[in-house]
Amino acid sequence: MKIEFRKIPFEAKDFSFTSNSVIFEGNFGKISPTLAKFDAKMSGTIPSSCYKCGENMDLEINETIDFIVSDGIYSDDKHEETVIEVDNNIIDFDQLIDSEITSINSDYHVCSNCNSNDLFEKEL
Ligand SMILES: [Zn+2]
Structure with a gap:
C-alpha cells in the first residue's frame, strides 16, 4: 500500500495493513505540512534465524512503533521519535x-533450543 504524502489528513486516521504474516496497524496523521506521525503496532511472525546455531525460526513479534515520516530531508531535531525520510x-x-x-x-x-542451554550464560 502506498499513500501520497499530501493526501494524509491532519486528523489522525486509522490504518491496518497486512504484509505476509505481519499486521501493521495503528493511526497516522500530519503534524505539519511536511511531517506525519505514526502510532503503530506490528504483530505476527517473521522468518529469522538463531544467531547461535543458525537454525531458521519464526520470530513472534509484537512491537509498538512510533515514528515520524518526513516529506523530504528532515533537518530539525526536535522530535525524539525515529524520523524516516521519504x-x-x-x-x-x-x-x-x-x-x-x-x-x-x-x-x-x-531459538528455543539454544535458549534452554543459555540460562547459565545469561547470568554472567
Ligand atoms: Zn539455536
Whole structure:
C-alpha cells in the first residue's frame, strides 16, 4: 500500500495493513505540512534465524512503533521519535514494514533450543 504524502489528513486516521504474516496497524496523521506521525503496532511472525546455531525460526513479534515520516530531508531535531525520510512524496507501507523487520532481525535472536542451554550464560 502506498499513500501520497499530501493526501494524509491532519486528523489522525486509522490504518491496518497486512504484509505476509505481519499486521501493521495503528493511526497516522500530519503534524505539519511536511511531517506525519505514526502510532503503530506490528504483530505476527517473521522468518529469522538463531544467531547461535543458525537454525531458521519464526520470530513472534509484537512491537509498538512510533515514528515520524518526513516529506523530504528532515533537518530539525526536535522530535525524539525515529524520523524516516521519504523523497518522492510517497509513503510506501511495504517499505516501512521491510525496514522495521530488518531492524528487528538485526538484533540477536536465539531459538528455543539454544535458549534452554543459555540460562547459565545469561547470568554472567
Ligand atoms: Zn539455536
